[in-house]
Amino acid sequence: MIHPIPSGTRDVLPYETHELRAITDALRAVFERAGYGEVSTPALEYESVFANAPLADTGPAHRVFDGTGAALVLRSDMTVPVARLVATRYPDVAEPLRFCYFAHCYRGVRPQWSQPRELLQAGIELIGLGAPRGTAEALTVLCDALDATGLKDYRVGLGDASLFATMMDRLQIDPSARGGLLEALAGRDFVELERRLASSGASGVDAELLLGTLQRRGGQDVLSAPSGPASEAVAGMRQVSELLEDRVAERVIYDLGLVRSIGYYTGAVFEVYDPTLGVPIGGGGRYDDLLASFGSPRPAVGFALDVERLHIALAGTDRGSTRSPVGRRGTGAVLP
Amino acid sequence: MSDRSGQDGALDGLTIAVPRGALFDGTVELLAGLGLDTAELRNNDRKLLFGDIGVITMRPSDVPTYVEHGAADLGITGKDVLLERSSAGAGERGRRQIYELLDLGYGRCMMVFATVDRRNERGEDPAAEALRRLGTMRVATKYPNIANGHLEQTGRQGEIVEVKGSVELAPLTGLADAIVDLTATGTTLRENGLIVREEIVECTARLVANPVAYKLKADQIDGISARLRAGLATGV
Numbered sequence: 351m352i353h354p355i356p357s358g359t360r361d362v363l364p365y366e367t368h369e370l371r372a373i374t375d376a377l378r379a380v381f382e383r384a385g386y387g388e389v390s391t392p393a394l395e396y397e398s399v400f401a402n403a404p405l406a407d408t409g410p411a412h413r414v415f416d417g418t419g420a421a422l423v424l425r426s427d428m429t430v431p432v433a434r435l436v437a438t439r440y441p442d443v444a445e446p447l448r449f450c451y452f453a454h455c456y457r458g459v460r461p462q463w464s465q466p467r468e469l470l471q472a473g474i475e476l477i478g479l480g481a482p483r484g485t486a487e488a489l490t491v492l493c494d495a496l497d498a499t500g501l502k503d504y505r506v507g508l509g510d511a512s513l514f515a516t517m518m519d520r521l522q523i524d525p526s527a528r529g530g531l532l533e534a535l536a537g538r539d540f541v542e543l544e545r546r547l548a549s550s551g552a553s554g555v556d557a558e559l560l561l562g563t564l565q566r567r568g569g570q571d572v573l574s575a576p577s578g579p580a581s582e583a584v585a586g587m588r589q590v591s592e593l594l595e596d597r598v599a600e601r602v603i604y605d606l607g608l609v610r611s612i613g614y615y616t617g618a619v620f621e622v623y624d625p626t627l628g629v630p631i632g633g634g635g636r637y638d639d640l641l642a643s644f645g646s647p648r649p650a651v652g653f654a655l656d657v658e659r660l661h662i663a664l665a666g667t668d669r670g671s672t673r674s675p676v677g678r679r680g681t682g683a684v685l686p
Numbered sequence: 687m688s689d690r691s692g693q694d695g696a697l698d699g700l701t702i703a704v705p706r707g708a709l710f711d712g713t714v715e716l717l718a719g720l721g722l723d724t725a726e727l728r729n730n731d732r733k734l735l736f737g738d739i740g741v742i743t744m745r746p747s748d749v750p751t752y753v754e755h756g757a758a759d760l761g762i763t764g765k766d767v768l769l770e771r772s773s774a775g776a777g778e779r780g781r782r783q784i785y786e787l788l789d790l791g792y793g794r795c796m797m798v799f800a801t802v803d804r805r806n807e808r809g810e811d812p813a814a815e816a817l818r819r820l821g822t823m824r825v826a827t828k829y830p831n832i833a834n835g836h837l838e839q840t841g842r843q844g845e846i847v848e849v850k851g852s853v854e855l856a857p858l859t860g861l862a863d864a865i866v867d868l869t870a871t872g873t874t875l876r877e878n879g880l881i882v883r884e885e886i887v888e889c890t891a892r893l894v895a896n897p898v899a900y901k902l903k904a905d906q907i908d909g910i911s912a913r914l915r916a917g918l919a920t921g922v
């Protein structure tokens with residue numbers, strides 16, 4: 351008898367569990383050595399907890415009502431529950447708090463896209479340490495953790511979530527045009543972005559400057575080139591980069607066009623790429639305003655890795671599939 | 687992400703997904719303009735993978751899939767294909783992941799809403815009549831998401847009938863009141879007694895890139911994109 355399970359979920363059998371466990375053990379050892387204590391939170395939260403956070407379309411997609419009629423959601427990430435936990439259990443702690451987690455999160459899926467509804471995230475949250483030191487520490491832990499899993503050729507994209515809004519202000523782009531521009535940028539559609547800029551009333555020079563800036567990504571040279579309207583964000587990235595040890599710095603791609611879809615990021619944002627996989631393996635960033643919405647304002651930064659994607663990337667590295675002209679790739683492929 | 691490092695060439699070691707069909711000739715011209723040796727590509731229409739020059743050929747609607755999963759770093763396909771995919775629902779993971787870098791200008795077509803060339807005594811076309819009397823219209827299309835989006839944006843109720851082949855047949859046989867389809871010259875529509883009622887969006891060939899390749903192979907991708915842009919500007 352075959353008994354189906356919901357689309358986007360899956361059973362994990364012993365062989366795969368064994369490999370996943372090796373990855374999470376390696377990550378956990380690095381997190382704990384860096385002083386990050388592991389926490390667990392309930393998979394179900396009150397809907398009002400997630401309503402505190404600007405999640406846009408990345409919020410919880412699964413709701414249930416309990417016996418009293420209260421609306422509960424399956425968590426869509428761990429950052430919001432950890433923010434709730436910190437505000438509740440550590441309300442008056444001034445020194446930095448360091449937490450790590452290994453937890454399943456739940457997202458909405460679209461039919462026929464083989465997207466995971468349930469994903470295993472491994473991550474850290476560093477509460478109470480602002481930019482640039484907190485950011486540099488998070489990036490260092492990120493690289494140490496990936497190194498410990500044996501991933502070889504990964505890179506970390508570093509951008510700034512506030513850069514787009516700042517540039518809009520600096521170039522005095524018509525406020526009514528900004529929503530459409532951001533939408534085009536988030537949709538990674540530079541054709542549409544260029545078209546909308548042309549009709550936004552921005553001068554040709556400004557439009558070119560904006561487009562050029564948003565497509566600038568690479569090594570240290572991105573930080574040294576004249577950055578015009580992006581100068582504040584670039585200065586912030588430079589401060590972070592000066593704190594990084596070489597082994598971390600050489601992994602970083604400075605990316606002025608990096609956009610994360612989660613809405614609570616305020617400053618530095620990052621994303622992890624590996625040549626064996628066509629999608630990012632994880633990401634994170636600064637969320638300096640989120641704790642304030644739980645009544646406990648503190649700067650904070652964190653990242654989450656998608657453990658299953660990391661596993662696929664590691665398997666790809668093992669099999670040397672980057673050598674084949676067109677290898678087998680996937681976003682959610684299940685390994686034997 | 688695909689990796690052909692160690693091989694030089696016009697594509698700088700990148701792999702590109704090339705659409706067979708209406709966009710094929712224009713695309714081959716474009717690649718030849720980059721200095722790619724396209725002789726075998728032109729002469730062998732059964733072979734799919736041209737590994738030595740970094741080209742994979744496929745139907746246009748498969749291009750975003752290959753690029754999104756990183757089996758190709760770059761791809762060329764019609765805006766119609768991209769729109770049909772990106773307008774399918776919402777949600778973070780539903781948001782399109784691939785980069786759209788350049789409007790290549792060729793393969794210019796119009797996505798249109800068309801009906802039989804006939805009006806009733808009230809001056810209504812068949813779709814308007816169906817909407818008034820039945821409250822809904824049936825629209826046959828190969829682009830259900832675009833058609834749905836167009837009906838929503840124009841505040842009309844409709845039922846989408848998805849067909850794979852010649853859409854023009856649907857209103858002639860009573861399967862549907864209207865169609866949403868792509869047309870270059872309108873000849874096929876006219877020959878089947880149909881007329882364009884609304885133009886929805888103009889579609890041309892676009893250059894797309896895998897999101898991870900866009901970051902990790904930035905120099906190569908920007909180089910190709912700049913050369914193509916320069917070629918378009920001079921009309922070469």
